[in-house]
Amino acid sequence: PAYESRTKRCCIAVQQKCGGYGTDDTAIVRFGECFLGICLHVGGIHYQQHSKRENGTFNASRNTVQRETANRQDLDDRAHKGHVVIYLQRAKGWLFYVPGANKMIPSAWATFPGSSQLTTMLRKGQPFEPQKKEANNKMGIPFLLNNLRLGDFSREKKFAEQEQTAAKIAKPSDVIPRTYKEAMRSHESEEWSRAIEEELQNMKRMDVFEVAPLDKMQHTINGGWIFAKKINNLSGQVRYKARYVARGNKQCYNKEYRETFALTATFSALRLLLTWAAKHNWLVHSFDFTAAYLNAPMDMEVWIKPPDGMNVPPNMGCRLKKALYGTRQAGRCLWEHLGGRLKALGFSKSAFNNSVYFNFRNNAMTWIHVDDGVVIAQTKNDLDDLKQGLERSFLIKWKEGVENMIGMEIERQAAGFTLNQKRLIESIISKHWDGKRANATPLPAKSKVYTMTRNDQITDQKSFLSIVGSLSYVANGTRPDISFAVNLLARHAQAPGRQHWAMLQHLLGYLHQTQRQGLRLFPNDEEIAVSSDASWGGEFSRSTHGYLLMVHGCAIAWSSKRLAMVAASTSNAEYMALSLASRQGMWMRRLIRDVFGKSMRLLLLCDNESAIKISKDSVSNKRTRHSDRDFYIVNEMLYNKEAELEWVCTRDMKANGLTKSLGPLLHQQFCSHFLS
Structure with a gap:
């Protein structure tokens, strides 16, 4: 009545869902051809402005809309008071009616008093009826509209995941009979x-x-x-x-x-x-x-x-x-x-x-x-x-060239061959990658992964082991750049936790970014060169060693593993790694001589001067004399002149990425030695 006598307009009281009159600041309003909420407190009862020209309802709330900086003077108000008209789905904002300016303003910058979410709902083409308590149907339209959030894309992500799951469902033509x-x-x-x-x-x-x-x-x-x-x-x-x-x-x-x-x-x-x-x-x-x-x-x-x-x-x-x-x-x-x-x-x-x-x-x-x-x-x-x-004893299909062999796609070019496993990598990514982020490195730089404690929870050990096994085949076939990451994750395959899964997803994101890269076999005039490196320490004080064996400048063999023994110092770890790498070099040298009848020069490369001195001069002191005599094979090889040993700068060490996680620039330099 007070509002009617003052405005000369008809008002209707709005009843709450619970049955009493509302005490909040929301009302149901019809105004012209648009819907807006006007909240009036008169004697503790809410009133509603009503226009008989429209059939429909809309719940809205009074709010404050920020003004554009270009149209605002220094002493002007920083915001308008207005009413929500409709939610703009494409723009992820609202359309407001501002009574003071008598105009409509679209904006996503608004403050809702007493609430951080939009508590409005638009129902077009329905007559006004008192709101009734609806069933808690989470798939119903009212529930979905009432739970809209500004900038919230979780529902879209969930729908995308459902579509991906539906796409993976086998079609009748894809089913293979088992019996x-x-x-x-x-x-x-x-x-x-x-x-x-x-x-x-x-x-x-x-x-x-x-x-x-x-x-x-x-x-x-x-x-x-x-x-x-x-x-x-x-x-x-x-x-x-x-x-x-x-x-x-x-x-x-x-x-x-x-x-x-x-x-x-x-x-x-x-x-x-x-x-x-x-x-x-x-x-x-x-x-x-x-x-x-x-x-x-x-x-x-x-x-x-x-x-x-x-x-x-x-x-x-x-x-x-x-x-x-x-x-x-x-x-x-x-x-x-x-x-x-x-x-x-x-x-x-x-x-x-x-x-x-x-x-x-x-x-x-x-x-x-x-x-x-x-x-x-x-x-x-x-x-x-x-x-x-062979055709006299076997049924054989011959093919000129080689395109696919044991899961590897092989392409011959003028300079040599390129080997990749794109199909296997694409299959692993489509099945197991969460799709959140593509990465430039297999693991974050200087990342550390530790064994789970008793308080940690093992998560899906079977799937983790399956993914790591597939990645191990990729690492051994054509991708030395992921060998360290795969070996590091394989150590925790029996009890993977959240940290291990996060690292695995990071590795899958890197493979997604680089899935079309392949191993480059473009030979040059170099002979056999074995680069050896080690990172001292680590979990359980056991160092990680790695080597990269190249013939004519092409990566032929590589490895990244944890040493079985504890190294007392950096030089001790480098010396043990050099010994293990030299065995692979000697095996390759003898294989080439046996198959091709050619004796090739074997060059060992190390970036630790102390390890080189121990290898060349058989230097023994209190820091190295405890080492197993099995590691002194490199000394014998140098003494018999079956190999040569040279120092190389750490910056130029080709096996650097096989013992530690590198940053983007260093990792790119590491990959440039063998990837196309």
């Missing part, structure tokens, strides 16, 4: 049936087993079908594959198998062959054995039950004649069979790396990893001799 029955029930049963029939015909053609009556006392093992899809990266064509695998864990020792050991190839040997081919401009070809294990004869009698999908009379079994996948000795049978065939062709196995075979007569070298291989040869005739010899 024969699942394959026959799937919507792709025709494709899987053709794959099974193809494999059965392949085993029949290669005489893998013979069907014979089964003795009641004869021990037999089961088997199962393994299914997979291979996608051509260029054409996108999908190839369905099925492979029958025996359950080798059911074999009886000394009756169905004995020796099972079989060597696998090393990254360093492959990098050495590619470097040699680039240096001398040799031909490079790659090959893939078709059903590799099925080429090797079985060394002992093993019986299996007939595969599903194969029509065999009852009481019949399959006696293996070839090394079927899954049997314990299959890998060894292939290794021995392949080695025998290469020996018959005039190739010799290296005494320093059993995955490398060489033939001085034909000037050809081959590197073999299970059923894949790389051949380098001086001439095409040398290469053809090897091809014809």
